[in-house]
Amino acid sequence: MDLMFSDDLVAFRAEVRAWLESNRPKWRFQPYYTEDGLAQHLEWEARLFAAGYSAPGWPKEFGGLGLDHWHQLIYDEEYARLNLPERVNKMGLLHGGPTVMAHGTPEQQEAWLPGILNNSDIWCQGFSEPDAGSDLAGLRTTGRIEGDQLVLNGQKTWTSFGVIATKMFALVRTDREAPKHRGISFVILDLDTEGVEVRPLRQLHGHAGFAEVFLTEAAVPLANVVGPLNEGWRIAQTSLKLERGMGRGTHTKMLRTVDEIARRLGADPDTGSLERLGSHRAWAFAYEQATYELTDILSRGRDEGALPSVLKLRLSEILTGIREEERNLLGERAEQIPAGPPEAPLPPTQREYWHARAGEIYAGTTEIQKNIISETALGLPREPRP
Ligand SMILES: Cc1cc2nc3c(=O)[nH]c(=O)nc-3n(C[C@H](O)[C@H](O)[C@H](O)COP(=O)(O)OP(=O)(O)OC[C@H]3O[C@@H](n4cnc5c(N)ncnc54)[C@H](O)[C@@H]3O)c2cc1C
Structure with missing residues (x-):
C-alpha cells in the first residue's frame, strides 16, 4: 500500500527536510546527562525552537506552529530519517504537556506549556x-x-x-x-x-x-x-496512551535501521539473514501503517481504543528482533567493548540492543499491554481487581 500525502503535506516535508538538513548538528552529541552534552542538546533545541520546529503540532499560543497531527507526523519522520539527537524534554513534549493541554485549566496551560517548548523547564x-x-x-x-x-x-x-x-x-x-x-x-x-x-x-x-x-x-x-x-488515574490514562502510541518517528527509525544493518553487515540469502531482515522490514512497514492509522484516528478525534497498547507491544518486539539480528550478524564482535574507563557508555550496537530490550518494560511491560489488549479489545475476562 502506498499512501498518498496531500500536496500541502508534501510541500511541508520538503520544507522541513531542507531546514533540518542545512541546520543539523555536524557532530554526535555527548550524552545529555553530562555537562557538555546537555549544553549541546540545549543549543540545538534552542535553534529548533527559534525556527518554530520545537513541536510544530502544538498550538501557536504555547510556541508551536498550530499544525495538525499529520504535519507533526511528517516532521517526526524527517527528524528520525536524519537520526537527529533525542529531545531532552520528550517527557514534557510527548506526554506531560499534551496531558495538561487535555485536562489542565487555562491558567495551568499558560503557566507551564510554553516552558516545555523553550526548555526553560524540563x-x-x-x-x-x-x-x-x-x-x-x-x-x-x-x-x-x-x-x-x-x-x-x-x-x-x-x-x-x-x-x-x-x-x-x-x-x-x-x-x-x-x-x-x-x-x-x-x-x-x-x-x-x-x-x-x-x-x-x-x-x-x-x-x-x-x-x-x-x-x-x-x-x-x-x-x-x-x-x-482524586481523579488522577483517569488523567494518567491520557498520558500513558500518548506514551505508548506516538513513537515520534519510531517507524522511520525501524526502517532506516534495518536498511543500514543490511548495507553494513550484508543480507545473505545463503545464511538466511536476507530472509530474516526482510521479515523485520515487513514488520516495520506494518508498524508504520498502524502509526498512520493512529494518526488518522486522532485527527478525526475518535477513540484510539487499545491501538496504543498494540503499537507499544509491537515496538519492543520489532526493535528487539532487529537488534538481535544485528548481534547475530556481528557474531563475537557484538560482545567486544573497546578499552576505556569503566563508566564510558557502551558501544552503540550494545547500547541500542539493551535499549530495545528495555522497550519490553517501560511505559508498561509487554505482559501489561497484553492484558490491556485482551481485556479492552478482545473482551476476554478481566484480571481480578481488589
Ligand atoms: C528504560 C525505562 C525507562 C523508564 N522511565 C520511567 C519514567 O520516566 N517514569 C516512571 O514513572 N517509570 C519509568 N520506568 C519504570 C517502568 O514504568 C516500570 O519498570 C514498569 O512499569 C514495570 O514495573 P516494575 O519494574 O516494578 O516491574 P514489575 O511490575 O515488578 O513486573 C515484574 C514482572 O512481572 C510481570 N507482571 C507484573 N504484573 C503482571 C500482571 N498483572 N500480569 C502479567 N504479568 C505481570 C511484568 O510484566 C514483569 O515481567 C522506566 C523503565 C524503564 C525500563
Whole structure:
C-alpha cells in the first residue's frame, strides 16, 4: 500500500527536510546527562525552537506552529530519517504537556506549556515507585491537603531525565480510604521544592540519566493538581496512551535501521539473514501503517481504543528482533567493548540492543499491554481487581 500525502503535506516535508538538513548538528552529541552534552542538546533545541520546529503540532499560543497531527507526523519522520539527537524534554513534549493541554485549566496551560517548548523547564514523569510498577494503582506516595497546599511524602523511581529535569508530573494518593484506582491525583511539582531530593541512578551499561526522587514533606500548591482531585488515574490514562502510541518517528527509525544493518553487515540469502531482515522490514512497514492509522484516528478525534497498547507491544518486539539480528550478524564482535574507563557508555550496537530490550518494560511491560489488549479489545475476562 502506498499512501498518498496531500500536496500541502508534501510541500511541508520538503520544507522541513531542507531546514533540518542545512541546520543539523555536524557532530554526535555527548550524552545529555553530562555537562557538555546537555549544553549541546540545549543549543540545538534552542535553534529548533527559534525556527518554530520545537513541536510544530502544538498550538501557536504555547510556541508551536498550530499544525495538525499529520504535519507533526511528517516532521517526526524527517527528524528520525536524519537520526537527529533525542529531545531532552520528550517527557514534557510527548506526554506531560499534551496531558495538561487535555485536562489542565487555562491558567495551568499558560503557566507551564510554553516552558516545555523553550526548555526553560524540563519535565520528567513520576509514576513508578519501588513497589508500584505494573501495579501502578498500588502507589504509596501520599498527598496530604493542608490549606491551599498538597504535602507530598514518598519515593518515585526509574525517573527518566530525572537528573536534568526541573518539573515532574506525578501520581500521588490523596484519599487513602478510596478503592486504589480512585483516590489518586495527578500533580505537577517543581523539583527544587524543599523536601525533594533527586538521586541519580547509573545503569550497568553506563547510562546515567535515570534518577530516584524522594519526597519528604514537600509542599506544592493545591492549584498544581491537574483535573479534579482524586481523579488522577483517569488523567494518567491520557498520558500513558500518548506514551505508548506516538513513537515520534519510531517507524522511520525501524526502517532506516534495518536498511543500514543490511548495507553494513550484508543480507545473505545463503545464511538466511536476507530472509530474516526482510521479515523485520515487513514488520516495520506494518508498524508504520498502524502509526498512520493512529494518526488518522486522532485527527478525526475518535477513540484510539487499545491501538496504543498494540503499537507499544509491537515496538519492543520489532526493535528487539532487529537488534538481535544485528548481534547475530556481528557474531563475537557484538560482545567486544573497546578499552576505556569503566563508566564510558557502551558501544552503540550494545547500547541500542539493551535499549530495545528495555522497550519490553517501560511505559508498561509487554505482559501489561497484553492484558490491556485482551481485556479492552478482545473482551476476554478481566484480571481480578481488589
Ligand atoms: C528504560 C525505562 C525507562 C523508564 N522511565 C520511567 C519514567 O520516566 N517514569 C516512571 O514513572 N517509570 C519509568 N520506568 C519504570 C517502568 O514504568 C516500570 O519498570 C514498569 O512499569 C514495570 O514495573 P516494575 O519494574 O516494578 O516491574 P514489575 O511490575 O515488578 O513486573 C515484574 C514482572 O512481572 C510481570 N507482571 C507484573 N504484573 C503482571 C500482571 N498483572 N500480569 C502479567 N504479568 C505481570 C511484568 O510484566 C514483569 O515481567 C522506566 C523503565 C524503564 C525500563
